[in-house]
Amino acid sequence: MRNLHSVAIKPVNRICCVCRRLQPTTQMIRVVRSHGVFAVQSKQHLAGRGAYVCLTCRTNPAVGKALSRSFRQTVPATIAQQLATLADNVKTN
Numbered sequence: 001m002r003n004l005h006s007v008a009i010k011p012v013n014r015i016c017c018v019c020r021r022l023q024p025t026t027q028m029i030r031v032v033r034s035h036g037v038f039a040v041q042s043k044q045h046l047a048g049r050g051a052y053v054c055l056t057c058r059t060n061p062a063v064g065k066a067l068s069r070s071f072r073q074t075v076p077a078t079i080a081q082q083l084a085t086l087a088d089n090v091k092t093n
Contacts, residue, residue: 018057018066028052029086031079033071040082058084 011024030041034048041050051070053063063083067075 014052016054016057017051017070018053018060018062021054023054025052028054029058029083031067031075031083033073038071038075038079040079040086053083 011026013022014025014028015022016028030046030050030052032039032041032046032048032050034046039046049071051067053067057063063080064075064077067079
């Protein structure tokens, strides 16, 4: 029987929808669409379809277009503003 304490846990990686680079989820922000409502996820896990944006792409002008492509629907401009604000808070903490 294996000792479960000796097994190393791999970090979870996701692809940024803007730059298409693979990065750990600890360095990304998740945008969620649940029942037609968009939300920028902070620390809690929200149910629904999600797309990840890395911290370096959060101010990229292509964020809105990339999120719209990921969700296959137009994303409100307020989501990009919330994304930039949340990323500033994450970087300072």
